[in-house]
Amino acid sequence: MQNHDEIPVESEAESTAFNIDYEADDDWSNYKDSDVMQQQSAIFEQDAAKFPFVGDKEPLSSLEAEYKSGSPILLEKIKVLSEQYSAIRRTRGDGNCFFRSFMFSYLEHILESQDQAEVERVKTNVEKCRKTLQDLGYADFTFEDFFSLFLEQLESVLQGNDASISHDELIVRSRDQSVSDYVVMFFRFVTSGEIRKRSEFFEPFILGLSNTTVEQFCKTSVEPMGEESDHVHITALCDALGVPIRVVYLDRSSCDKDGGVSVNHHDFVPTPSDGAAASTSETGSEPNPFIVLLYRPGHYDIMYKK
Amino acid sequence: MKVGAQVRKKVWDKAKVLGENESIVKTLGNDEKSTVLPSDLLFIPFDCTPELGMGCDELGGRMDGRRRYEEHNKLHQMQASRARLFKEYKEVQREKVADPDIQLVCDDSNIFKWTALIKGPSETPYEGGVFQLAFSVPEQYPLQPPQVRFLTKIFHPNVHFKTGEICLDILKNAWSPAWTLQSVCRAIIALMAHPEPDSPLNCDSGNLLRSGDVRGFQSMAKMYTRLAAMPKKG
Numbered sequence: 001m002q003n004h005d006e007i008p009v010e011s012e013a014e015s016t017a018f019n020i021d022y023e024a025d026d027d028w029s030n031y032k033d034s035d036v037m038q039q040q041s042a043i044f045e046q047d048a049a050k051f052p053f054v055g056d057k058e059p060l061s062s063l064e065a066e067y068k069s070g071s072p073i074l075l076e077k078i079k080v081l082s083e084q085y086s087a088i089r090r091t092r093g094d095g096n097c098f099f100r101s102f103m104f105s106y107l108e109h110i111l112e113s114q115d116q117a118e119v120e121r122v123k124t125n126v127e128k129c130r131k132t133l134q135d136l137g138y139a140d141f142t143f144e145d146f147f148s149l150f151l152e153q154l155e156s157v158l159q160g161n162d163a164s165i166s167h168d169e170l171i172v173r174s175r176d177q178s179v180s181d182y183v184v185m186f187f188r189f190v191t192s193g194e195i196r197k198r199s200e201f202f203e204p205f206i207l208g209l210s211n212t213t214v215e216q217f218c219k220t221s222v223e224p225m226g227e228e229s230d231h232v233h234i235t236a237l238c239d240a241l242g243v244p245i246r247v248v249y250l251d252r253s254s255c256d257k258d259g260g261v262s263v264n265h266h267d268f269v270p271t272p273s274d275g276a277a278a279s280t281s282e283t284g285s286e287p288n289p290f291i292v293l294l295y296r297p298g299h300y301d302i303m304y305k306k
Numbered sequence: 307m308k309v310g311a312q313v314r315k316k317v318w319d320k321a322k323v324l325g326e327n328e329s330i331v332k333t334l335g336n337d338e339k340s341t342v343l344p345s346d347l348l349f350i351p352f353d354c355t356p357e358l359g360m361g362c363d364e365l366g367g368r369m370d371g372r373r374r375y376e377e378h379n380k381l382h383q384m385q386a387s388r389a390r391l392f393k394e395y396k397e398v399q400r401e402k403v404a405d406p407d408i409q410l411v412c413d414d415s416n417i418f419k420w421t422a423l424i425k426g427p428s429e430t431p432y433e434g435g436v437f438q439l440a441f442s443v444p445e446q447y448p449l450q451p452p453q454v455r456f457l458t459k460i461f462h463p464n465v466h467f468k469t470g471e472i473c474l475d476i477l478k479n480a481w482s483p484a485w486t487l488q489s490v491c492r493a494i495i496a497l498m499a500h501p502e503p504d505s506p507l508n509c510d511s512g513n514l515l516r517s518g519d520v521r522g523f524q525s526m527a528k529m530y531t532r533l534a535a536m537p538k539k540g
Contacts, residue, residue, distance in 0.1 A: 037478065141393035142448075142484050145386065178382040181449055185483055192484075220475070223482035225449060 044094065054104050054174040055090040057304065063088055073252050076261040081248065081294075087304040088294060095226035098233065098293070098300045099187040104174050105291045105302050106243065111157040111170055113290075119154055125241050126151065132193040132240075146186040153183060185225065191233050192218040194240035205232050228298070231268075238268040244289035248303060250296050380445065387447040391417045394486055401488060408491045418443040420452075422491050426535065427499040431527030432460070435535030439494065440470075441487060451481035454490060459534040461527045463503045463512035472497070473507045 060082045067074045089104070091097045110119060126147065133143055156163040157170060165173070173179045195202045199214040206217045209230060221227045238245050249264040267289055292303040395417070398410050407427075413419035420441035426432025438457040444450045454477055456470035464473040474497055476485055485493075506512025514523040 138484060139397065139486065141390070141397060142486060145390060146483070176382075178386065182386075185449065188482070189484070219482070219484075220480050223484050224480050225482070226479070 047092075047094075051090070051092050052175045053092050053094075053100055053177070053180045054171065055092075057087050057089050059087055060085060071252050073254050073261060074250065077250055077263050080261060080263050081250070081303075084306060085248075085292070085303050086306045089302040089304070091301055093299050095228045096181075096184045098229035099184040099237075100174075100180065101293050101300045101302045102187065102237065102245070102291060103180070103183045104170075105293070107153055107157050107170055107174075108167070109290050110154065111159075111165075111167060114159060116158070119158060122241055122243065123151070123154070126190075129190045129193055129240055132197050133189060136193060136196050138189075138193075143186075143189045146182050146189055149179065149182040150186040153179070181225065187237055188223055188225070190240045191236045192222040194236040195222065195232065198236075198239075202232060202236065205235075229300075234268050239270050242270045243291065244269045246289040246292045247295050247300075248292060250294055383449075384445045387443065387445055388417060390448050391443065394488070397486070398488060405488065405492070407495060408488065410487055410491060418445075418447075420487055421457075422487075424491055424495055426531060427495050430499050431524045432462075432498050432531050432535070435531040437498075437535050439491070441490075443487075448483035448485075451477050451485075452487060452490065453477075454494070459530055460498075461508065461511055461530040462498060463501045463506040463508055463515060464497055466507045467510075471507060473502075473505060 060078065064075065064078050064082075067078065089101075091100045091104070109115075130143075130147060134140065152163070153173065155161065156165045158164065195206075195218055196214060203214055206212065206214055209232060210217055210221060212220070217232075222233060234245060234247065237243075245268040247266050247268065249266070253264075254261060269289075292305060294301045294303045391412075395412055398412075402409075407425040409423040411421050413421070420443065422439040422441065424437050424439060426435035426437060436458075437460060440455055440457050442453040444452070454472055456465055456472065459467075459470075461467070465471070466473075472494065474493060476482075476490065476493055501511075501515060503512040503515035511523060511526070514520075514526065
């Protein structure tokens with residue numbers, strides 16, 4: 001009944017099909033994109049061997065040493081910083097540094113404070129984010145693995161259950177790609193969902209940043225790993241999870257106040273979308289975020305208050 | 307039904323039959339078979355750690371710490387990607403009816419190898435053609451994109467004429483785990499309908515479009531569709 005000669009996809013062996021054994025020779029035109037990508041990931045791996053996703057806690061003097069022969073303004077600013085901050089923890093500059101810094105800083109805070117109420121609060125928000133993604137039409141299986149891995153980490157930093165982990169183990173996990181990247185991706189999903197849910201609010205900021213639509217921005221600048229974060233990402237993540245974030249800016253701008261050098265910072269405080277988070281953010285007149293990140297143009301690291 | 311549509315349907319049915327014969331598309335058009343999972347899908351649960359005796363200890367006696375760690379990492383990632391692909395497999399079975407332009411099939415013995423048959427979009431030179439794609443899924447999936455290429459020859463600015471490699475941002479730096487094998491197929495169909503001649507992999511094809519010779523491009527593309535993606539006229 002069926003005449004095989006007529007069948008279209010069987011043409012593998014014929015001249016019209018691609019030759020699978022095709023070998024790239026020295027001609028540049030024969031280099032495949034996948035070769036380029038492989039080379040690129042090989043370079044990343046080389047860098048990776050040099051510095052872990054999350055570094056060790058270092059005294060602020062190590063930051064000073066970095067700029068020893070650099071700009072006097074920066075040295076002056078580091079001096080100002082050292083009045084308030086005692087240590088820095090560096091993260092790898094792989095485009096995920098904001099999310100990675102946030103991840104470690106947040107989990108470390110929970111581990112040290114054992115703040116059950118905060119965990120319950122953030123869990124409620126995580127479930128809201130799940131709902132947001134579902135409403136936006138994301139298939140559950142595309143994001144649920146990332147959600148459950150984050151919730152697992154959250155559970156494990158709380159002490160007194162079977163899954164509890166030590167501070168050392170938290171560091172090990174944060175350096176383990178299969179945990180660390182999954183949590184980073186979880187934050188990317190949460191951020192993207194928040195931006196798309198409130199696209200009217202974010203649209204003007206995104207237009208100013210990249211001149212694309214909200215959807216395009218999320219697809220190209222939020223969801224892919226390695227895409228750097230800007231204030232849009234930070235605002236969205238902060239709002240979605242209801243976690244305030246302080247960003248301290250270390251750059252060469254001289255912001256003179258009364259003749260001296262001061263260091264700019266910006267507090268990202270969650271805006272309650274439905275009143276639920278209102279109680280936490282309106283209690284104090286001075287917000288005091290427990291997550292503090294140091295921003296140097298193009299990179300975020302974790303800061304420790306004195 | 308228009309004659310063209312009838313012919314297309316015939317071609318498509320043929321492709322299905324072929325699929326069965328070729329065991330590429332075993333699960334197509336046979337509901338009983340579709341519930342049978344490829345043997346490779348007996349996946350290891352995500353949370354199964356090497357400590358439970360399934361990991362690096364078996365992989366090679368004494369390893370130094372770093373290698374041990376890398377093996378552990380690799381194993382963990384493979385379990386995660388396998389679990390994810392398993393979910394996609396079930397989703398594909400469910401979506402079969404919803405997306406008749408895409409027939410996505412997992413290899414019988416290897417869940418990291420997939421094949422797809424996609425229909426050339428209508429009102430394009432690819433209309434009436436059935437194109438075969440080969441997926442090779444990396445162990446880091448879904449953090450890393452699948453590698454996809456055309457097995458069927460196609461004349462398109464963003465597809466390498468010799469290798470079938472596809473130039474599409476979501477398969478490169480714009481990849482995210484929000485994409486699925488199914489939605490990648492949809493994106494490739496969209497690329498077929500909307501070529502981007504400014505970043506060509508096939509320069510001849512790109513140049514035709516860039517110089518405004520739409521007719522020239524279409525006739526070339528149509529010719530290759532007929533030669534490679536359609537049944538020959540008997």
